[in-house]
Amino acid sequence: MSKPSVPASGQTGEWWADAVVYQIYPRSFADANGDGMGDLRGVLDRLPYLEQLGVDAIWLSPFYKSPQADGGYDVADYRQVDPLFGSLQDFDAMLQEAHRRGLKVIVDLVPNHTSDEHAWFRAALGTPPGSPERDRYMFRPGKDEVPGSGDGKRPPNNWKSIFGGSAWTRVTEADGSAGEWYLHLFDTKQPDLNWENEEVREEMRSVLRFWLDRGVDGFRVDVAHGMVKEQGLPDWEGVAAMVEGTSEVRREPAPPGDAPGAHTDAEEPHRAVSPVYPPSPFFDQDGVHDIYRDWHRVLSEYGSDRMMVAEAWVEPAERLALYVRQDEMQQAFNFDFLMAGWDAERMAEAIDASLKAAEAVGAPCTWVLSNHDTVRHSTRLGLTDPTTFPKGIAADDEQPDTALGLARARAATMVELALPGSAYLYQGEELGLPEHTTLPAGARQDPTFFRTQGAETGRDGCRVPLPWAADKPGFGFADSFPGEPASPWLPQPAEFGPLAADQQEGEEGSTLELYRAALAFRCARRLGTGSLAWAEVHAPESGLLAFHNRDVLVLANMGFASAPVPDGWSVALFSGPEPAAEWELMHEVPVDCAVYLTRN
Structure with a gap:
């Protein structure tokens, strides 16, 4: 017997509950002026492509005024x-055209920190300790090198930056003396705001209203689990584990008899588990929820169709x-699903836990496999251990x-798009783009690479500009520019050429056409607003993931041998590249593939 079904959402009827959202990293999407950097006009030019792809909304990573120390996540003017x-006029034109085409628009909001070039931080540096300007940020006196000496030479606590190194930087006061320290959980150029300060809270309400007044449909909230820090800023025992290496999740040997589909018989199977740290004093503090209740009220001023989605690495x-x-946010990214990898047991556990937790609060689930901060899933799933989660891959x-990674990625995407709830796609995954794993060190720009002295490769490999036309300079990244364009801001690998959009357009079996078909199938069958029930043939211990959603049966084979198509069902869509004539009468699902099945 199949297990009882689990509803997708308690918020039926809202557009985001089942929306497929396409993430645009603006600097790498499309370049309209030929300067080597993607731009808002480039987004506007490619809206017909996104409409034809079949997505419901776009999410734009930051495009705000910024010194670009962290790809725009260091905001100087919101x-x-x-x-x-x-320009703002370009944004308005893009927004208007997106809406005309039926696409919602979500923009990134970065509330945990600003740029050190923000007017507020410059004012803070120009005023003495204890000033109202400094109270907008997390300035603190240092600890004495020798207790009682008053020199304040040591940081206020032992916190480390997520990007490597200390989370504290000491400033030089106006008189030239060594002064206070300021907190930056990320780069030195990204000072953390003080969310105990009412002026900070009012400013961010104003920023929300500024973009809501322009007509945006929602916000993706960066570091949504940050902002509020534990009172007293105590040292954290978890720093030791963090410093020793959390660039990959900790791994344990699988128990005897375990058979994750990720490995060959000759390999020693391992199962990834999350790092075990003491509770963090700077992430997932209960006080963040007061902020989101406040923001919920702001969005409600604009009706019931505006939304927020949390980037919160919380477990x-x-x-x-x-x-x-x-009374808080409408969505939160499901990173458990992203990190499950190519393992039927881990994926089933992530799906079960996510649906159960979301249903308990009447919220929709979200599903995501790649984004601008992670190695592309077409690459991760082609590693020896396809449940690993590296922070970048170098030569x-x-x-x-x-080939194996792409096959698994196509199948995993079919699982994602058949689940009830909302799905997020990262630009280029519909082309099957891999991570740029041989990007030269001299081309890298991610601050994590530099702050860790190269110990962490960083995120540049997933941020390489998209290929639109195989035979044009920069693979058509500036395809609409009439002159000779500058080279893209990050070099593209040669393997991007055959994967360019113009090479896949209309080609049966291409990854682009698979995405279009899967999105159309999802829409026609209303899978996003459906429910999940594990099928009788569901056997994750053997590598077979199988579930019903409405009148569709989804099978994903992560095991070692072909799996039979159940009697009474026929293949409606197959993740492999073979033409439809070859799989419509399929009787077995090959390894590393997925199918959508409908009743005969």
């Missing part, structure tokens, strides 16, 4: 478009669900099996 990307699923209670690291 109300201005950086000249790299165009377990029950803690993440707190962010999407009825001297293990290189993936490209």
